[in-house]
Amino acid sequence: MKRKFKLSTIITLFGCMVVLISLLVTDILITTTTSDRIRSNQEEKAQIVSRTVAESTIVKESLIKKENTTAVQAYTNEVQSITEMMFIVVIDINGIRYSHPNPERIGEPFVGGDEKAVLKGEEYVSISEGTLGDSLRAFTPIYDNSGNQIGAIVVGISLDIVDFALHQNHRNIIRGSLLGIIVGIIGALLLATYIKRMLFGLEPYQISKLLEERSTMLQCVHEGILAVDEYQKITLVNKSARRLFEKAGLHDDPIGMKITDYLPNTKLGHVMETGKSELDEEHVLNGIAILTNREPLIVNNKVVGVIVTFRDKTRLNELARQLTGVRTYVEALRAQSHEFMNRLHVILGMVQMEAYDELVVFIRKIVDLRNQDTELITKSIKDPVLAGFLMGKMSYARERNVLFTISRDTSIKHELRVETSQEIITIIGNLIDNAIEALASSEIKELSVELKEQNGKFKITISDSGPGITEENKKKIFEKGFSTKGDNRGFGLYLMKQSIERLNGYYKINTSEKGTTFEVEIDADLMKDGVENDN
Incomplete structure (x- = not known):
């Protein structure tokens, strides 16, 4: 298995390597430049001394007279001492020494072999080796007042002194480089610690794994997911979202675009301003109804973006319709089973009493009533979900001793649209349930339902013989959570009102002490789904 280094180790090694290479290159450049400068300075110093001595009157007079005077030796020794030169030698035009650090060598020929050019x-x-060892030598010719060369000056600097200066300079550079490496290591460690803290202690391979898992997870979910940054630019769109956008006719790549340019009226600006979530909001995207949730991304108490999740509401409506049909069927079976058991007890009692004539009449009434209810609903209402729902509510009403009647004027000749079926059932179901509960304390318990199309409108009328609604409660019954029946109630009429608003309908209430009537009207064109069936 390939070893994975820690982030701190990688940054430290990399930082040290960069510092080391930088200092090494700098050391080479500085050493080369400084060495050349030191050598140049020493050469220049030697030349200055040699030129100065070459202009000396004492030296010139001695060479002109061709006399080795002690004055020349004394003069050169004094200059040599002041300037810290290795030697200062005066020679005549024939290369014979007139001065030397060792007086015994005065009068002898100059040694080195590099004096020919100066003569x-x-x-x-x-640079050459003489009687005093290796030295850097500066040669300057000496001329008399007539411009004739009469000798030369040789000034020498020991190469050991030059090398010492170079080594001293190099040691200083090495000390600086070592200090730089130490500072670089400390800086790399501090940088690694800071970066790791910013990354919540995660190592690079852990971040890579998290990124891959996040990407796979976002692309696999069936809900569309879209993210925007603090400038409202789209930063993420998963596959489900892209499919829905393509279905809506949006084929451009949204990444990097401003959300208001790609999807107008998304209300993300409001979420970013308030920092509050908006859940289960409906939005129409080029004719496609979608259900959206908007969650702000908050970091350090600042909104830095918004995450939007959404699903095609048509699919949700299809699932809701299927679930509603199953639930309605189960409720109808439960109510009918309970009702059937009660009637079996009546039949058992009549059999035990041998009241056979009365039993026949009772059974015929049951059969006639069941046939009438079933025939009326199935002939008047062509939508199977709504028909089954009403049959279940009729059985539920009989359990509560409520006389439930379907108006013979009821007529629905079309199947309801998938997107409106759930809304209609929500409206009718909550009105019927509220009416049955209102009739619990009434002596006369009657409830009637009428559904029909009239003048291009789909009209729902539900009336009961209950005690009515007070004027005070009439203003509050549609508020979420308001109820006169106790806690954790008061959601039915609130949901009903929302469904009516989503279908662009309106409602009217007529109430008195003798009962209450709810009338709801919706555009009939919104309800149709399929071809008319008059059979």
């Missing part, structure tokens, strides 16, 4: 009038610097 021909050239001025230069060379």
